Amino acid sequence: MSHKLLIANWKMNHVDLDCVRFMEEFIPKFSAKREAWIAPQALHFNLVRSMGEMKGIRVGVQNVSENSFGAFTGETSAKSLRAMGGHFAIVGHSERRQFFGETSKICALKIRTCLREGLAAVYCVGETLAQREAKLTLAVISDQLLQGLNDIISPTVDKLIIAYEPVWAIGTGKTATPAQAQEVHAFIRSVLKERFPGLGEHIKILYGGSVKPDNVEELLSQKDIDGGLVGGASLKAQDFLALCGDK
Ligand code: 13P
Numbered sequence: 001m002s003h004k005l006l007i008a009n010w011k012m013n014h015v016d017l018d019c020v021r022f023m024e025e026f027i028p029k030f031s032a033k034r035e036a037w038i039a040p041q042a043l044h045f046n047l048v049r050s051m052g053e054m055k056g057i058r059v060g061v062q063n064v065s066e067n068s069f070g071a072f073t074g075e076t077s078a079k080s081l082r083a084m085g086g087h088f089a090i091v092g093h094s095e096r097r098q099f100f101g102e103t104s105k106i107c108a109l110k111i112r113t114c115l116r117e118g119l120a121a122v123y124c125v126g127e128t129l130a131q132r133e134a135k136l137t138l139a140v141i142s143d144q145l146l147q148g149l150n151d152i153i154s155p156t157v158d159k160l161i162i163a164y165e166p167v168w169a170i171g172t173g174k175t176a177t178p179a180q181a182q183e184v185h186a187f188i189r190s191v192l193k194e195r196f197p198g199l200g201e202h203i204k205i206l207y208g209g210s211v212k213p214d215n216v217e218e219l220l221s222q223k224d225i226d227g228g229l230v231g232g233a234s235l236k237a238q239d240f241l242a243l244c245g246d247k
Helices: 016-029 042-055 078-083 094-100 104-117 129-133 137-148 178-195 216-220 237-243
Strands: 005-009 035-039 058-061 088-091 120-125 160-164 204-208 227-230
Touching: 005 088, 005 204, 005 237, 016 042, 016 237, 035 088, 042 058, 078 104, 088 104, 104 120, 104 137, 120 137, 129 137, 137 178, 160 178, 178 204, 178 216, 216 227, 227 237
Parallel strands: 005 035, 005 227, 035 058, 058 088, 088 120, 120 160, 160 204, 204 227
Antiparallel strands: none
16 A cells, blocks of 8 residues: 655745744654655745755645746746756646636646656646535536646656645635545546546545644545645644654
């Protein structure tokens, strides 16, 4: 059985000293019984990477350009990130979709660029509350998956990760119940198996949305939940340690 994976999405939080303090507290107690990846602000990527590497902590970014290089002011290059030891990029987070107009079609280009440059892509999908109430959850997820993965032919299994993040559960304190999450994860698994025969069952599917130390074990015990993508509770070293199984 492969290790559960916890990814910290620090969003636009922490100044550099906060990152240093976090890593100084986290590193000595982290046992690696679960895998831990961190996505700090891009500005802090190298700082966190250099502190985390002795414990095998992988570091990445929260967003990446679909272009490898060129005249794209303000963007982050997957090629440059890989050259600096970056491991992954989050693609299509709901905050990118909501505030920056990112569509699943743009996500498809970004995923393709990540895979071409050797980065793992953590592709986020999830429905809004209105969509859930209108019973559109599975249709929305299916659409996001098929569009986002449109160009991908046969990914290496450890370079593609799906994160199911119901928008109504992000930063709200409302978690999907383990059964609600498992239902969608099982559906995602079935789409992946159909889309990538022989590979789909091995692609990691993470749950995100108010994951905390007191609900993580039950969520991770679900059959198709391979880990978590965590915002708020990843900002404090003690909480992220607890999520990683190191109390
Ligand atoms: P919270 O854990 O703060 O709900 O955020 C989830 C998230 O958006 C992780 O990408």
